[in-house]
Amino acid sequence: MYDRPNTLDAFASDSCSSAVQGRGESSPATLEQLLEGLPLSRRRLKRRQHVFRAGQPRHGLYLIHSGFFKTRVISEDGREKVTGFRLRGDLLGLDALDLPHYTCDAIALDMGEVWELPIAYLRDRVPEFQDRLTAALASEIRRDWNWMLVLGSLNAEQRVVSFLLDLSTRLSALGFSSTSILLRMTRADLGNFLSLQLETVVRALHRLQAQGLIAVDRRQIRIVDPARLRAQLTVPAIH
Amino acid sequence: MYDRPNTLDAFASDSCSSAVQGRGESSPATLEQLLEGLPLSRRRLKRRQHVFRAGQPRHGLYLIHSGFFKTRVISEDGREKVTGFRLRGDLLGLDALDLPHYTCDAIALDMGEVWELPIAYLRDRVPEFQDRLTAALASEIRRDWNWMLVLGSLNAEQRVVSFLLDLSTRLSALGFSSTSILLRMTRADLGNFLSLQLETVVRALHRLQAQGLIAVDRRQIRIVDPARLRAQLTVPAIH
């Protein structure tokens, strides 16, 4: 019998891509370390500034060096969907790797810096680069599928819990506190990502606080009881 | 001003990956043509048979030669999510390209045949293979994002319409009728994919039939009025 991937475990393992096919023995753990010393063009971004927009000619791939970003797609008739929140080490533009134009918007939620990666150049000079790229692409697919599972089978409160735990894990992996979380996105962005109305997000956070699982102070979230918070995901899987 | 990708257009353009970065002039349009003549191990599958299961050691990638498949992920506590329905030309196992084990189940919905692609071998011998792989991965990400958008912003009826139009487009690209569609999956599978209960799918199909947009006969669907069906997606974007 084989182990089935746990939703949360899958999230966690994806945050720092581990087992890349064909990778040699010891090598830099992060893409950033791998690219250290290369003359990459860096770009600083302010709040609400776009790294790129859907439809623009694709230049390269962007590696987040610092800051907090969101990616989103917008349909012809204006419906928007936040496809993810991206942190240091994440790549922006993966979805358009085979296209001449970007297909999503990448927007800074606060100040940040990205490094532009010249794909063709790196593919030729950095042996591991192609494998890293493949790993990042596959990882994004798994991430998307996990969120589709979450959105399709959990209620509002559980979705918010999933989000908080995921963010906590990712921030923790970057060396930040796993219990003190500063949300950089609006309630509307969060709701959009979780396929909920912003009021529903507010009420879910409120209920979680009332249960003593978290403490909410505007965008500052403190995880009071991680264990019971996690336990919320295994209770009556309503919906 | 740049064009934003239309949901449906995006679906359509993804069905036959077109502009692969760095691809030369004339070359086989499909992966299958590219691999013609190579000694690939083929595998016939019966209804309900698994191509692979999550957790199994990853062998290679599978190219669907014929048949109708579904992929799904299952969480630790048994929640299931159908992540897609796959047709001829689609690849199975992309999500685990960087992992030693598969992360989803791939299941035949009727009789079919898949070709097992030895990745490392093909990467070395077939120049275009890596680019095709990248294109397939990025394409899957765009596909997932588009479905996330659909599920997050459209009501039950519109989701079913989106599904029918998408399937119609894909079947059409394979040379099948675009108006006479045989659903190979159960209402439950379809509902799971669309994040709806099977009863809701039934009722949505019923209403679409009542409006004269489609004709439903068990799993046989006939698209009576494609234009008005498409128009359903631009009306009161409820939700």
Next chain:
DNA sequence: CGAGGCATTGAAACCCTTCAATGAGTGTGG
């Protein structure tokens, strides 16, 4: 200090889910 963006809260409405029962189609075994 007013303006604006964002968050909160309440109440009503609604779409979808849930539960239950029936029906249709298929396959198998006596």
Next chain:
DNA sequence: CCACACTCATTGAAGGGTTTCAATGCCTCG
């Protein structure tokens, strides 16, 4: 060849979680 079993689809009714709409409050910034 028919009957039983089983899977899948259909339909109805009730309930409920989210949405929708509206109003208020809070904080930041010019």
